[in-house]
Structures are given as C-alpha cells and as structure tokens.
Amino acid sequence: GNSVTQMEGPVTLSEEAFLTINCTYTATGYPSLFWYVQYPGEGLQLLLKATKADDKGSNKGFEATYRKETTSFHLEKGSVQVSDSAVYFCALSDLGTGNQFYFGTGTSLTVIP
Amino acid sequence: GAVVSQHPSRVICKSGTSVKIECRSLDFQATTMFWYRQFPKQSLMLMATSNEGSKATYEQGVEKDKFLINHASLTLSTLTVTSAHPEDSSFYICSASRGSYSNQPQHFGDGTRLSIL
Numbered sequence: 281g282n283s284v285t286q287m288e289g290p291v292t293l294s295e296e297a298f299l300t301i302n303c304t305y306t307a308t309g310y311p312s313l314f315w316y317v318q319y320p321g322e323g324l325q326l327l328l329k330a331t332k333a334d335d336k337g338s339n340k341g342f343e344a345t346y347r348k349e350t351t352s353f354h355l356e357k358g359s360v361q362v363s364d365s366a367v368y369f370c371a372l373s374d375l376g377t378g379n380q381f382y383f384g385t386g387t388s389l390t391v392i393p
Numbered sequence: 394g395a396v397v398s399q400h401p402s403r404v405i406c407k408s409g410t411s412v413k414i415e416c417r418s419l420d421f422q423a424t425t426m427f428w429y430r431q432f433p434k435q436s437l438m439l440m441a442t443s444n445e446g447s448k449a450t451y452e453q454g455v456e457k458d459k460f461l462i463n464h465a466s467l468t469l470s471t472l473t474v475t476s477a478h479p480e481d482s483s484f485y486i487c488s489a490s491r492g493s494y495s496n497q498p499q500h501f502g503d504g505t506r507l508s509i510l
Contacts, residue, residue, distance in 0.1 A: 313497055321475050323399070323501040369436065381427070381499050385436045
C-alpha cells in the first residue's frame, strides 16, 4: 500500500541554519510527491511538488528532489528564517488509489533568532 | 492560483447541536473534495471523499450518520456534524483538486476549529 514516513520533530534551529526534513515513501504505482506547510491555526499550503523521478521541486528557498532509487523526498533549505517556523507535511498522491493523498505525521519546525 | 474557501473558521456550540461546515472551490470546478480531521499536533486523518452528485466514500471507522457530507455542486461540499459532542471537537479541513490526475496538488481550506462545550 501507500504510505509516507516523515522524520519526527520537533526540530529547533537557529536562524540561518541549514534545514533537512527527511521523508520516505512507499507506493504501489508512480506517485506524485508534495510538501505542504501549516502555520499555526491555518490550513495547509502547498510548498512544492515533484511529479516524476529526479524532478526537483523548489519554492521560497526550499527544495526537494524525487529520488526513486531511495524512495525519498527530503526537504531542504540552506538558511532558515524565523518566519519558516511551522509544521511541514510530506505527502504523496497516487492515481491508482483515486488521487487520495497520504500524509506523513508532520514535522514541527521552530526557528529561533 | 486556486483557492478553496472554508466557512466558518471557528465554531463554539453546546453539546447536541448540529454544525454545518462549507467548503467552496472559488475559481475551479471540483468533482472531488476531501474532508480531513486533525487532532492537536497530529497529521491529517482522511474522513471521507466527497463526490459531486453521488454519495460520499467514508474511511473505515468514520460514522456516516454522524458526519453527513453533501456535494451538491461542482464548487460546494458541506460537512454536517450531527448532534455534536465534546469528543467531536477538532480541527476539520477540506481540500479539492483541479483535475483528476495525481500530479495535481490538493488545495486546502483554512480549516474549521470546532469546539463543543
């Protein structure tokens, strides 16, 4: 079946530190992969996506590369800011299961000045 | 970009009240919408898939009679929590996708914080 495993948090970093949030997946078909961000009290916002192997999604300084050989989609940012503090969710969508989304458990990130 | 509007953003009501939450896709037609429930500091739990013009598909363990879903048009799905009790208090989020391909992202509403006293 389909599933997403995400590194557990919470993660606390100093401003300008390097960020990596690990995400691995299991899928029966050829999924699309996504990262969503949730700020306190809000819904989820799409951060970036990749739809096939070796694709790199990027947005707002965040990047993630779809690695089929390692079934991974790790989120990275070279220099985090206080405003990046939020919960990050890795997700996959598989046409074979009716485009149902499968979410990781979320990783809480706090960036301190 | 695509926008999904969810209303109300917060509801506080007495036990036994029924509460309706609306989810609208503002600039695209959505044949399928999804309803999630999120407990504090946890991930999203898919409750049901709402299909325009047909019955919703509920996930295992979700009570159909408790959580009524109606998808009457291509831009509107509603979730009604019937006879709500304190254990129904949660954060409910809807989402919709532009198309039917797996590479289309889900666009989420801002969620509804439901508090049952």
